[in-house]
Amino acid sequence: MIGIKNRLVFAGKGAVGGLIGTVCCILPAVAIAIGLTGGLAATLAGLGKFRLYGIIIGLIFVAFASWRSVRRRRSCCNDEQYKRLKITVPLTMLLSFGAIYGLVMYLIVPLLYKLG
Numbered sequence: 001m002i003g004i005k006n007r008l009v010f011a012g013k014g015a016v017g018g019l020i021g022t023v024c025c026i027l028p029a030v031a032i033a034i035g036l037t038g039g040l041a042a043t044l045a046g047l048g049k050f051r052l053y054g055i056i057i058g059l060i061f062v063a064f065a066s067w068r069s070v071r072r073r074r075s076c077c078n079d080e081q082y083k084r085l086k087i088t089v090p091l092t093m094l095l096s097f098g099a100i101y102g103l104v105m106y107l108i109v110p111l112l113y114k115l116g
Contacts, residue, residue: 014051014093021058
């Protein structure tokens with residue numbers, strides 16, 4: 001069985017992937033919200049064109065972390081538990097990736113732009 005501690009670790013890895021996917025958009029919003037204007041904010045705003053690359057890198061991170069987590073637990077599980085892990089670990093990480101990505105992109109970034 002997967003304990004709550006392990007589920008939190010898997011969700012945390014997915015959250016890190018989600019944050020990696022939002023770096024292009026959160027940095028300019030933070031810069032504007034804290035009052036950095038001019039050249040730096042404009043330079044950071046130019047990162048928006050790399051949004052797709054950030055998402056891809058974040059998903060690659062989640063896929064690698066899922067593969068590594070399942071592979072590591074293979075030795076301590078029976079076949080039925082391993083089959084369940086092959087589904088629940090990547091699903092947990094992808095759900096937390098989507099939740100963090102959606103939260104940051106559609107709630108936090110617009111709030112930060114309103115503050116600035």
